[in-house]
Amino acid sequence: MLMNMKDLLVVAQKNKFAVPAFNTSSSMILKGVMEGCREKKSPVIIAIHPDELSFLEDSFIATVREEIMNSNIPGVIHLDHGGTFAQVMRAIHCGFTSVMIDASLLSFEENIAITKKVIEAAHPVNVSVEAELGTIGTTGNGGGEAGTEQIIYTQPDTVKEFVERTGVDTLAIAIGTSHGIYPKNMKPKLKLDLLKEIRGIVDIPLVLHGGSSNTDSEIAEAVRLGISKINISSDIKDAFYKKCREVLQDPDIREPNAIYPPCIEAMKEVVYAKLELFNDIDKVKYYK
Numbered sequence: 365m366l367m368n369m370k371d372l373l374v375v376a377q378k379n380k381f382a383v384p385a386f387n388t389s390s391s392m393i394l395k396g397v398m399e400g401c402r403e404k405k406s407p408v409i410i411a412i413h414p415d416e417l418s419f420l421e422d423s424f425i426a427t428v429r430e431e432i433m434n435s436n437i438p439g440v441i442h443l444d445h446g447g448t449f450a451q452v453m454r455a456i457h458c459g460f461t462s463v464m465i466d467a468s469l470l471s472f473e474e475n476i477a478i479t480k481k482v483i484e485a486a487h488p489v490n491v492s493v494e495a496e497l498g499t500i501g502t503t504g505n506g507g508g509e510a511g512t513e514q515i516i517y518t519q520p521d522t523v524k525e526f527v528e529r530t531g532v533d534t535l536a537i538a539i540g541t542s543h544g545i546y547p548k549n550m551k552p553k554l555k556l557d558l559l560k561e562i563r564g565i566v567d568i569p570l571v572l573h574g575g576s577s578n579t580d581s582e583i584a585e586a587v588r589l590g591i592s593k594i595n596i597s598s599d600i601k602d603a604f605y606k607k608c609r610e611v612l613q614d615p616d617i618r619e620p621n622a623i624y625p626p627c628i629e630a631m632k633e634v635v636y637a638k639l640e641l642f643n644d645i646d647k648v649k650y651y652k
Contacts, residue, residue, distance in 0.1 A: 365438040365651065366429060369462035369615070370492040370533040372407060372440050373569035375455075375650050376592045381643040385409035385442060387597035387634070389416040391427065393604060396628040398431055398439075400635035405648040407437060409462075411595060413444035414451050420422055422458040425433045429459050438651045440493075444595065452482050456491050464494040466535070472522060479530040497526055498538030500573045515540060520561045527566045534569045534593065537562055539586075541574030556589060563590035571595070580641055587642055604631040 376383050386397045388410050396626050401408040410428050412420065425441060432439035440461040452463045453633035465482040467475040479495045483511065498518035518537040539562075540554040569592035570604065572583075583594065608629035611623055639645050 365435070366432045366461060366644075367438050367440055368490055368492040368533075369409070369440050369442060370569075372409070372438055373534060373592045375395050376407070377569050377590070377648070379647065379650050380588065381647050382587045382591050382594050383407045383409055383644055384443065384573075384635075384638050384642055385411040385593055385595045386596065386600055387413065387416065387418065387444060388428070389601070391424075392429060392624045392628060393600065394428060396604070396631045397600070398435060399628070400632040401439075402435055402640050405437065405642040406639045407439065407647055407651065409440045409442050409593065411442045411444040411597075412460075414446060416456075417443075422454070422593045424642060425459045437572065437648050441472070444473060446482075449478065449481060449485075453455055455487065456489060458487060462490065462494065464496070465498050468496040468535075468538075472526070476526060476529050478518065479526075479535045483531055487520075489577060492533040494534040494536060495530065495532045496536040496538075496556055496573075496619045497522060497527070500536075500538055500541055505568065517555065517558060518562060520565055521563055524565050527568060532568070535566070536571040536572050536651060539542055539572070540584075541572060551618070556582070557584055559586060559589050559591065569593060575645060583641055584643075594638075594642055599638070600631050600634050603634045606630070618619045 372383060386408065388394045388397060391450060394410065397408065428441050440462050441460045442464065443452065443460050444464055445466045446452045446455060447466055450464055451608050455463050463486055465479055467478045484492050489617065490509050499516040515538055518540065539558050570590055571593040572586055572591045573595045607627040611626055617623055
């Protein structure tokens, strides 16, 4: 069941679970994510950012659409961290059902202006729009995803005005996460009081980026406090490619069906863990 983000997350918000947005950069990763979510009857978001799309190319989106439409779970194809109007329009034209315009490094007024421009193009064709206030941090190994060295936390007093003036469908907020796998000397810490304050100001679905490596207890509490979508990229890729390196130690293995199945299974263990952590298991029943 192919949906847009607004329709998917309204249900998640009402029923107090979060839908994972798994960054998908190959057909093997897509296969593992969709298999795991079908097995657990879990709604899913297939997220692809512009760097990933430059490798996959537009034709891959037809594959994702077919995979979701032929499954028995609700799903969204989402452009993650679209940085320009042109990138967003490319995504809409090739079949994404949700787009993010990340103008968080621009001024408040510039962020509002480009978000409104994207919404004017997206909403008439039933594509939902995510924006960002504040900036996610970066660990330096986030695989091409945006971020700043110092997290710029979302300011609660700007949230209501931004949502009212843009009409945005979902909002990514900065409460203490960073893209990528955290180095040993970097300890993530969520400002859950800030999340609680923002949740009390607006009623649209809230998004958490950089969800890899935060403690399970913090993530679970963030879901309880009103986060409806959590982005996961590094964790699933790390599991997949670690297993690939192990399998490829055998110099005689060369067939994809010999190399990739154990890598997919290793990644699916992470998928299962995130679905449980986000309270997303067996939530397909709410979309009947």
